[in-house]
Amino acid sequence: xxxxxxxxxxxxxxxxxxxxxxxxxxxxLIEEKKTKGVEIIICPPSPYLELATDFAQDFEIKVGAQxxxxxxxxxxxxxxxxxxxxxxxxxxxxVGHSERRKYFAETNASLAAKVDRLLEYxxxxxxxxGEQLEERESNKHFEVVKSQLVExxxxxxxSEFSNIVIAYEPVWAIGTGKTASPEQAQEMxxxxxxxxIDQYGEEQAHETSILYGGSCNAKNAKELxxxxxxxxxxxGGASLKAEEFMAIANSF
Ligand code: 13P
Numbered sequence: 001x002x003x004x005x006x007x008x009x010x011x012x013x014x015x016x017x018x019x020x021x022x023x024x025x026x027x028x029l030i031e032e033k034k035t036k037g038v039e040i041i042i043c044p045p046s047p048y049l050e051l052a053t054d055f056a057q058d059f060e061i062k063v064g065a066q067x068x069x070x071x072x073x074x075x076x077x078x079x080x081x082x083x084x085x086x087x088x089x090x091x092x093x094x095v096g097h098s099e100r101r102k103y104f105a106e107t108n109a110s111l112a113a114k115v116d117r118l119l120e121y122x123x124x125x126x127x128x129x130g131e132q133l134e135e136r137e138s139n140k141h142f143e144v145v146k147s148q149l150v151e152x153x154x155x156x157x158x159s160e161f162s163n164i165v166i167a168y169e170p171v172w173a174i175g176t177g178k179t180a181s182p183e184q185a186q187e188m189x190x191x192x193x194x195x196x197i198d199q200y201g202e203e204q205a206h207e208t209s210i211l212y213g214g215s216c217n218a219k220n221a222k223e224l225x226x227x228x229x230x231x232x233x234x235x236g237g238a239s240l241k242a243e244e245f246m247a248i249a250n251s252f
Pocket of ligand 1: 009097169173174175176177213214215216234235236237238
């Protein structure tokens with residue numbers, strides 16, 4: 001059975017002290033509530049990755065990066081390679097977040113290369129897809145999501161693909177307080193799962209976790225996670241508050 005996952009994407013937030021404090025508070029809540037059957041992934045800014053991996057030695061969490069270079073190594077100032085992430089025991093990396101597509105001109109082709117680098121180093125990509133508001137309004141959302149999948153990850157072999165986690169994040173729902181309705185989320189997640197069936201077969205599709213992201217919070221998580229094809233969430237703003245994040249993790 002595919003894992004249920006709640007991942008916190010801290011984005012470019014928090015100073016070192018505040019990050020340390022947030023991890024500490026999350027740790028206390030994990031001890032208290034003994035969250036069962038949910039994989040918790042924390043994706044802090046890169047300077048705090050090791051802080052989080054230290055914490056992961058004592059608590060049941062996994063650590064993810066927010067981005068990775070498409071290049072192997074060498075003269076790429078400011079970039080962080082998959083080899084570097086692997087050398088500090090990072091388990092996951094977000095790839096293709098809409099903010100990176102928008103502000104850093106990431107394309108499906110560069111994202112496909114990032115996914116390849118991660119898999120070479122045994123790091124699981126959390127591959128983000130999702131349409132913009134105009135695309136949904138002009139009824140192009142299915143087409144857009146399909147091309148993001150086809151161009152970004154459907155070049156993988158089945159054994160490579162078995163390491164992928166998908167996050168459907170409609171761009172109009174990110175940081176806007178405007179969540180997709182449970183029906184909208186389920187409709188798209190079922191569409192994504194059908195595309196995986198067509199490409200890799202029933203069994204693989206059944207094993208692939210598809211997360212929802214976009215204004216997911218402690219109030220709406222239960223209804224979203226109750227949908228048949230929603231296997232958890234990629235949480236932005238609400239992952240910066242320990243109580244709220246752990247309430248989401250306990251929403252299955
Ligand atoms: P918000 O939860 O802040 O809408 O962000 C979602 C997101 O982009 C997670 O990657």
